[in-house]
Amino acid sequence: xLTTERHQLIIKTVKNDQTTSLKRLVxxxxxxxxxxxxxxxxxxxxxLLRRVHGGASLISSASEEPAMREKVTxxxxxKRLIARYASSMVQPGDCIFIDAGSTxxxxxxxxxxxxxxxxxxxxxxxxxxxxxNIKTYVLGGLIKSRTGAxxxxxxxxxxxxxxxxxxxxxxxxxxxxDGYTTPDPEEAAIKQMTLQLSRKRYILADHSKFGNxxxxxxxxxxxxxxxxxxxxxxxxxxxxxxxxxxxTT
Amino acid sequence: xLTTERHQLIIKTVKNDQTTSLKRLVxxxxxxxxxxxxxxxxxxxxxLLRRVHGGASLISSASEEPAMREKVTxxxxxKRLIARYASSMVQPGDCIFIDAGSTxxxxxxxxxxxxxxxxxxxxxxxxxxxxxNIKTYVLGGLIKSRTGAxxxxxxxxxxxxxxxxxxxxxxxxxxxxDGYTTPDPEEAAIKQMTLQLSRKRYILADHSKFGNxxxxxxxxxxxxxxxxxxxxxxxxxxxxxxxxxxxTT
DNA sequence: ACTTTTTTGATTGTTTTTGATTGTTTATGG
DNA sequence: CCATAAACAATCAAAAACAATCAAAAAAGT
Numbered sequence: 001x002l003t004t005e006r007h008q009l010i011i012k013t014v015k016n017d018q019t020t021s022l023k024r025l026v027x028x029x030x031x032x033x034x035x036x037x038x039x040x041x042x043x044x045x046x047x048l049l050r051r052v053h054g055g056a057s058l059i060s061s062a063s064e065e066p067a068m069r070e071k072v073t074x075x076x077x078x079k080r081l082i083a084r085y086a087s088s089m090v091q092p093g094d095c096i097f098i099d100a101g102s103t104x105x106x107x108x109x110x111x112x113x114x115x116x117x118x119x120x121x122x123x124x125x126x127x128x129x130x131x132x133n134i135k136t137y138v139l140g141g142l143i144k145s146r147t148g149a150x151x152x153x154x155x156x157x158x159x160x161x162x163x164x165x166x167x168x169x170x171x172x173x174x175x176x177x178d179g180y181t182t183p184d185p186e187e188a189a190i191k192q193m194t195l196q197l198s199r200k201r202y203i204l205a206d207h208s209k210f211g212n213x214x215x216x217x218x219x220x221x222x223x224x225x226x227x228x229x230x231x232x233x234x235x236x237x238x239x240x241x242x243x244x245x246x247x248t249t
Numbered sequence: 250x251l252t253t254e255r256h257q258l259i260i261k262t263v264k265n266d267q268t269t270s271l272k273r274l275v276x277x278x279x280x281x282x283x284x285x286x287x288x289x290x291x292x293x294x295x296x297l298l299r300r301v302h303g304g305a306s307l308i309s310s311a312s313e314e315p316a317m318r319e320k321v322t323x324x325x326x327x328k329r330l331i332a333r334y335a336s337s338m339v340q341p342g343d344c345i346f347i348d349a350g351s352t353x354x355x356x357x358x359x360x361x362x363x364x365x366x367x368x369x370x371x372x373x374x375x376x377x378x379x380x381x382n383i384k385t386y387v388l389g390g391l392i393k394s395r396t397g398a399x400x401x402x403x404x405x406x407x408x409x410x411x412x413x414x415x416x417x418x419x420x421x422x423x424x425x426x427d428g429y430t431t432p433d434p435e436e437a438a439i440k441q442m443t444l445q446l447s448r449k450r451y452i453l454a455d456h457s458k459f460g461n462x463x464x465x466x467x468x469x470x471x472x473x474x475x476x477x478x479x480x481x482x483x484x485x486x487x488x489x490x491x492x493x494x495x496x497t498t
Numbered sequence: 499a500c501t502t503t504t505t506t507g508a509t510t511g512t513t514t515t516t517g518a519t520t521g522t523t524t525a526t527g528g
Numbered sequence: 529c530c531a532t533a534a535a536c537a538a539t540c541a542a543a544a545a546c547a548a549t550c551a552a553a554a555a556a557g558t
Binding site for chain 2: 518
């Protein structure tokens with residue numbers, strides 16, 4: 001049986017039974033426990049079901065959109081890999097900031113049951129965070145409708161009441177010369193302030209971000225550590241300036 | 250039987266019987282007393298039922314708080330009618346506060362192209378507001394995952410930087426004696442502060458809210474105008490205390 | 499045909515869940 | 529008020545489920 005076939009079968013079974021035991025899935029598919037566990041991990045990552053002790057259940061909310069969830073793109077896989085590594089930096093009890101953006105969004109499933117406090121300016125993140133029962137604060141301020149991010153002077157001010165163990169930021173451009181850059185000055189202001197308020201600072205950037213320069217700079221290279229999957233030759237130049245972790249698997 | 254399944258079964262049984270003995274739950278689920286006790290602990294923690302000596306009962310009505318998605322379909326037509334009238338109070342250029350909750354949510358489509366600024370503490374409102382291209386500020390603070398509302402001390406503080414032409418609030422209970430009440434003290438604090446910051450104050454309440462008293466009071470009857478579809482005889486008593494508009498069509 | 503990569507299932511030790519047992523608290527009837 | 533029984537919380541060891549690891553099998557690439 002093909003992996004994708006098996007995934008389909010699992011989803012179908014869970015949909016049908018509302019909640020299904022791992023043993024039953026082993027029976028239905030004929031695969032081993034290990035394989036089913038791996039499958040459930042993946043399917044949960046894709047938001048198609050929820051793992052529970054002993055099996056799997058439907059996603060709690062009625063927001064099940066079987067066809068809506070598109071297939072995982074390549075860049076999404078890269079982002080998820082980086083996000084997974086980033087999440088491993090987070091320890092129980094930490095207070096962290098998660099920036100708006102698609103890369104940082106991928107961190108959320110990996111933060112489940114970490115017993116942490118999250119502050120974010122990404123509206124898309126909120127639903128996911130609360131669904132995973134993660135204690136979440138939203139930054140107050142103007143909503144930039146195009147990106148679903150909270151920005152503006154009020155947001156910067158609101159931010160200053162918090163202090164973070166870690167912050168995880170997205171970025172649009174990284175070069176040695178120009179540091180970290182992003183198109184929107186409003187969002188840059190948030191990022192800049194967040195960097196100041198955090199003990200440990202991480203930039204999440206897939207390979208496509210390297211060598212680009214966007215409109216607004218929000219930090220020098222050395223102002224944060226870089227988590228990436230970029231393996232180009234210039235990596236060493238960056239490594240001389242700051243911590244950089246290349247995530248490959 | 251999976252833990253999740255058993256939890257579902259317990260909730261279903263309690264909902265059905267209003268109050269259930271531990272022994273009965275042992276029979277129904279086939280689990281041991283110890284397990285059921287642990288389950289009840291957890292479910293009580295989640296606010297889904299209340300433990301009593303010998304078993305469990307439904308959450309008492311005063312602090313009951315139906316989850317958001319249950320509320321939506323209930324008496325949506327009534328709410329929409331009230332919400333439409335409420336929206337007609339809003340003039341171009343106004344800055345308004347829209348409270349979290351299903352009734353106020355219905356206002357949003359009627360605010361399209363009004364050229365206004367909206368502040369809200371309802372996460373569910375945000376997506377709708379931005380979709381209608383309404384300039385929106387979100388209140389910063391802790392997210393209460395059950396209702397999707399922003400609450401907490403930070404939120405109250407954050408609120409104080411704003412002043413509103415109008416505020417539109419939901420409510421759980423209205424009586425002459427006890428004024429406006431709501432189950433959650435945290436949300437009540439937000440409502441109370443909002444009332445202070447607004448020039449014109451409106452409570453949106455369908456008929457089911459009249460005569461109820463919830464746990465926390467956030468205002469006297471005269472502290473806001475009431476918009477409702479309730480046509481009972483006591484309406485005149487309320488009318489003596491405050492402005493009340495009965496929306497019928 | 500051979501190497502490399504991916505997938506799979508078995509095995510490991512660890513964590514979570516469970517039911518029995520303990521002694522303590524609470525309700526109730528005399 | 530006391531005695532008694534039921535309900536309770538706390539503890540513990542067994543069982544189930546788990547994540548992590550590894551080598552074999554399958555698939556893909558050369």
